[in-house]
Amino acid sequence: MSEPRVRDLDEAALLRRIFAVLEGSSTALVGPGDDAAVLAVPGERLVATTDTLVHGPDFRLAWSSGEDLGRKAAAVNLADVAAMGARPTALLVALAVPDAMPVTFVEDLARGLRAACDELAPGCAIEGGDLTVSDTLTVAVTALGVLDGAPVRRSGARRGDIVAVAGDLGPATRGLRILFDRFRGADGTPMSMEPSVLSDAERSDVVAQLRPTPPIALGSVAARAGATAMMDVSDGLILDATRLADASGVTLDLSSSLDDDALTGGEDHALLATFPADAMPEGFRRIGTVRERGACAVTVGGVPFSGRGGWDPYQDWDAARG
Amino acid sequence: MSEPRVRDLDEAALLRRIFAVLEGSSTALVGPGDDAAVLAVPGERLVATTDTLVHGPDFRLAWSSGEDLGRKAAAVNLADVAAMGARPTALLVALAVPDAMPVTFVEDLARGLRAACDELAPGCAIEGGDLTVSDTLTVAVTALGVLDGAPVRRSGARRGDIVAVAGDLGPATRGLRILFDRFRGADGTPMSMEPSVLSDAERSDVVAQLRPTPPIALGSVAARAGATAMMDVSDGLILDATRLADASGVTLDLSSSLDDDALTGGEDHALLATFPADAMPEGFRRIGTVRERGACAVTVGGVPFSGRGGWDPYQDWDAARG
Known part of the structure; x- marks a missing residue:
């Protein structure tokens, strides 16, 4: 094999490869090359969140390219910033990489992080990071953002609001279901994904799993429009709506026209928000109504939802990788 | 075994254990329980850095307790914030934990993170985090801080300054040498550390390796005193001084009274700074002089240093864990 691996480079050389991919994107007051970045925070309030993708529970290398992984790691974090009603301004990326990974994979990952920022949150850039070697490929991203007005929390939904x-x-x-059903061997081992065997609709669903594109810019739009509560749907609508309902002390009654995938599927990182009647901005669609707190946190067409609401990393991971 | 493991709890239950350890420390405008934290940034400039500890290259579980690990993960990040002349205000912690780890280990780790903040950087707290399962225990910390004046970079050292x-x-x-020499089996496997076989001086050195206590508060003191350049010594004085010298375009001439451990040992996270003559504040001691750039970035007693200057994670890890 002539393809260079991470172990063939020293840290400085690998960092140079990554910086070359990120070049020109920083807007930091002090960027890479010092002990820490210095970032502008107009308004003196910072929104900060962190979320990690781990090889095994969060992705399979048979299915995700480096660019897919970078895009997803950025998107899930940008969504958490947007869900507070904020504009993302910076990512910090802690990358732990097995030393046998191809250098090009790391470059592709950096490319994906940058592309997700450029496309989903223009003005946001990778402003800091850390690179270490590990047996388990791990991408821990911290996303930072700024607010124009008050943060939108989970706890502000009021009876009569639109969901x-x-x-x-x-x-x-x-x-994810397509990947599990169609691209695993008899023993469950993930197999390389072959897009040509998929229909256009299936391919689009697989891309949504590998490279989610949440509507980041609509977070601050919702805040300006007067959203009373907001969060991103990461673990499934029922499960996440329950969290919002519990935090607000209300019941969310969702439309019975939502299908099972919409109700229980996670990882699209859609923005779930509540608005006073008539305040819902363009880009959002109504899926329910906020009611006085009843016996259930969430109902569908007025009826309690029976079934699994979402995903728990400690209960649901099958310990496989690939 | 009756001791509960991470896999015995769901995510919410494990988070409750961690929140119980951290309770009462947050000063965030919006704390845990929302999609992101909201933090105050007086002065509109944020210092941000991230650094990761990975099982294997960065620690061995035979030697580090959960509390050691939490303390070290906090300290190394606090040092990077301090090295910019800033006051640390918040940590975000992305924790990836094998599901067989005892729950008490995770609680101890949270306790260590909190203790390091309380002792080294009062006013700094764990304001956000992420918890995931992984085959490799990984602690990725992001540290944030605020500035009273201008940030102190690596590039500002001038000829005639004090080092x-x-x-x-x-x-x-x-x-680290004591751990490697005295607490490994014949095959190199780390063995449980038995403090009673060590002298007081040896024990103190082992504690310095497992729980470094860099002088965080002196970072902003140095900035106010007029430090022209600063960084923390993480990889070894010669190696880090070379980085500072290169960034500043000068040569650092270090005292020939420094011994080999002081010149090449890393991980104490001391603060290395340059000051105009007579500006050095209390808490710092003089170890050299900034000279016009010569053939070497760093000299010791006027003579080029011959030997290894520090540690490279991609060249130096032996791939062992334990």
């Missing part, structure tokens, strides 16, 4: 969503509900979970 | 250091140089590397 609305921006972004897709369902494709990412359908995509 | 100074605050904090220890050498104990952590001596401690």
Whole structure:
């Protein structure tokens, strides 16, 4: 094999490869090359969140390219910033990489992180990071953002508000099902994905799973429009709506026209928000109504939902990798 | 075994255990329980850095307790914030834990993170985090801080400045040597550390390796005193001084009274700074002089240093764990 691996380079050389991919994107007051970045925070309030993708529970290398992984790691974090009503301004990326990984994989990952920022959150860039060697490929991203007004929390939904969503509900979970059903060997080992055997609709679902594109810009739009509560749907609508309902002390009654994938599928990172009647901005669609707190946190067409609401990493991972 | 493991709890239950350890420390405008934290940034400039500890290259579980690991993960990140002349205000912690780890280990780790903040950087707290399962225990910390004045970079050292250091140089590397020499089996496997077989001085060195205590508060003191350049010594004085010298376009001439451990040992996270003559504040001691750039970035007693200057994670890890 002539392809260079991470172990063939020293840290400085690998960092140079990554910086070459990121070049020109920083807007930091002090960027890479010092002990820490210095970033502008107009308004003196910072939104900060962190989320990690781990080889095994969060992705399989048979299915995700480096660019897929970078895009997803950025997107899931940008969504958490957007869900507070904030504009993302910076990512910090802690990358732990097995030393046998191809250098090009790391470059592709950096390319994916940058592309997701450029496309989903223009003005946001990778402003810091850390590179270490590990037996388990791990991408820990911290996303930072700034607020124009007050943060939108999970706890502000009021009886009579509209329940609305921006972004897709369902494709990412359908995509995962396609990957599990069609691209694993008899023993469950993930097999390389062959897009040509998929229909256009199936391919689109798989892309939604591997490269989610949440509507990041609509987070601050919702805040300006007067959203009373907001969060991103990462673990499934029922499960996440329950969290919002519990935090707000209300019941969310969702439309009975939502199908099962929309109700229980996670990982699209759509924005779930509540608005006073008539305040819902463009880009959101109504999916329910906020009611006085009843016996159930969430109902569908007025009826309690029976079934599994979402995903728990400690209960649901089958310990496989590939 | 009746001791509960991470896999015996769901995510919410494990988070409750961690929150119980951290309770009462947050000063965030919006704390845990939402999609992201909201933090105050007086002065509108944020210092941000991230650094990761990975099982294998960065620690061995035969030697580090959960509390050791939490303390070290906090300290190395706090040092990077301090090295910019900033006051640390918040940590975000992305924790990836094998599901067989005892729950008490995770609680101890949270306890260590909190203790390091309380002792080294009062006012700094764990304001956000992420918890995931992984085959490799990984602690990725992002540290945030605020500035009273201008950030102190690596590039500002000027000819005639004093080279100074605050904090220890050498104990952590001596401690690592003791662990490698005395607490490994014939096949190199780390063995449980037995403090009673060590002298007081040896024990103190081992503690410096497992729980470094860099002088965090002296970072902003140095900035106010007029430090022209600063960084923390993480990989070894010669190696890190070379980085500072290269960034500043000068040569650092270090005192020939420094021993080998002080010159090449890393991981104490002392603060290396340059000051105009007579500006060096209390807590720092003089270890050299900034000279016009010569053939070498760093000299010791006027003579080029011959030997290895520090540690490279991609060249130096032996791939062992334990």
